[in-house]
Amino acid sequence: MGKQAGGQCDTALHAQTGAQLLPADAATESRPASDTGSAGVKRTPSHLSPAGLVTIDPAEYLVEVDLAYAGSNNFVCLPIYAADAPCMLRADAAACLKRAALAARRAGLSLKILDAYRPPAAQEVLWRICPDPAYVADPAQGSNHSRGVAVDVTLLGDDGTALDMGTGFDDMRELSHHDRPDLPAAVQRNRHLLLGIMLQAGFVSLPTEWWHYELPGASAYPLLDEAGVLLIDRRL
């Protein structure tokens, strides 16, 4: 399918998003990160979910959380997550996020999280709607969001307004790529601010999406199936 700007609903896209797009029983690797004792009993630390994820509490992490896929303000114009889906990451990614959030605060800014852990079943839905590997990871390979080590973010100014990044989140155009010479100076500065904050905190960037950051070597982490973050079942 063609690229389309984030936040702009397409009628044809809506027409596609019926029951036929539902994730079948996605064959996903489900390997909880928790240790297993000699007796085969899981030993998940109490602050971790069953899959080994930590919940990003906005007050603790000093971030705003607004998961785009828990509502309709995303490129599929439909909620993919449950409305109350928690924002979750692996502990090592959460530690980097905390460093990034503190760095943003020191600069008089704050981070707004648009996506974090994404269940593999949600990835199946996105792939069925947009099977373009330039923008959506093939579920057969798995998204680094489903590994709990990727986060989509933007920056808020001291008045809580999002800084101008030139395009919206999930805008699948080349204008969303890093290192664009055809964007205004203010947008260049804002993107570099976000890039610097996230890189110094330990994340790496993706060339095609100014909002996406992940841990180095992300694909080596196992895919996680966290029941508590599941999407609305569109087969009903």
Ligand SMILES: [Zn+2]
């Ligand atoms: Zn992302």
